[in-house]
Amino acid sequence: MNPYPDKVYLNGKIVPSKEATISVFDRGFLFGDGIYEVMVQIGNRFFYEEEHLQRLKYCLSEINIAYNVDLLRKEIPLLVQQTNLVGKDCLLYIQVSRGVAPRQHAYPKNTTPTVMMYALPKVLPDINTVRASVVTAEDMRWLRCDIKMTSLLGNVMANEYAMQNGCYETVLVRNGVVTEASHCNVFFVKNAVVYTHPANTFILDGITRKIVLQLCKKLNIKVEETAVLKADIKHMDEAFLTGTSTQIASIQQIDDHLFYQDKAVGSITQRLQNAFLELKSR
Ligand code: PDD
DSSP states (O other): OOOOOOOETTTTTEEEEGGOOOTTTBHHHOOOEEEEEEEEEEEEEEETTHHHHHHHHHHHHHTOOOOOOOGGHHHHHHHHHHTTTTEEEEEEEEEEOOOOSSSSSOOOSSSOOOEEEEEEOOOOOOOOOOEEEEEEEESSSSSSSSSSSSSOOHHHHHHHHHHHHTTTTEEEEEEEEEEEESEEEEEEETTTEOOOOOOOTTOOOOHHHHHHHHHHHTTTOOOEEOOOOOOGGOOOOOEEEEEEETTTEEEEEEEEEEEHHHOOHHHHHHHHHHHHHHHHHH
């Protein structure tokens, strides 16, 4: 399968990818000065589209990029249509950069944002059967991890570290506490209580994270939005990752700590995976 889409959306037009060009002076290129979103279409609807668009709005406003996200409500279906993905499972990538301006750090005035989107076929498994081994590393990113910005070098380096260690993910630790992972949120379970880092500026408030919290409520599973200490990982009963394409993935091992000897999945992780599947099938 071609890993590149044949066509992309660029500034109001859907064009062959080969003809889609942007200026070398685009601030997305020069500074990583932009915001992105990733969501999936399952069947004929985008899963939690409204939440993804709201997060895009929030992030753009946090960095003062004036772009009307509501315009995308008309543009996304056009892109899906023109890439022959109507009613098909696919992944949608959206990126809005501040646009083109002479290179200077401060926000330039009256710049038109550069908007790029593409959709690619992607069928997610009903349930993610990965039994993830993960490593921990120092969270070296900045202090506004709630902003889904395109400057992802900290996340890229963390993910590369996982790959070099033959692992699925790198779980990040700041001042001794687990924040999130390079491209996922992290959850733990101890004595039937689910723990995850509070949604503040140290993590991205994942849409899947929000869904999992709602599912916990529905299933009467107790939740504490409290960060877990790295030193306490070994005392946890279960751990799992969440993210748009990861969905809910059981963690089998963190560093040297093995949660399960066999390929088992913790009972709460499993209940959440089943409830998540039900939500997708609706
Ligand atoms: N990653 N934390 C980080 C740092 C992320 O990059 C992501 C998503 C998440 C999970 O968020 P959500 O549930 O809304 O997908 C948490 C996306 C998918 C990516 O960069 O490709």
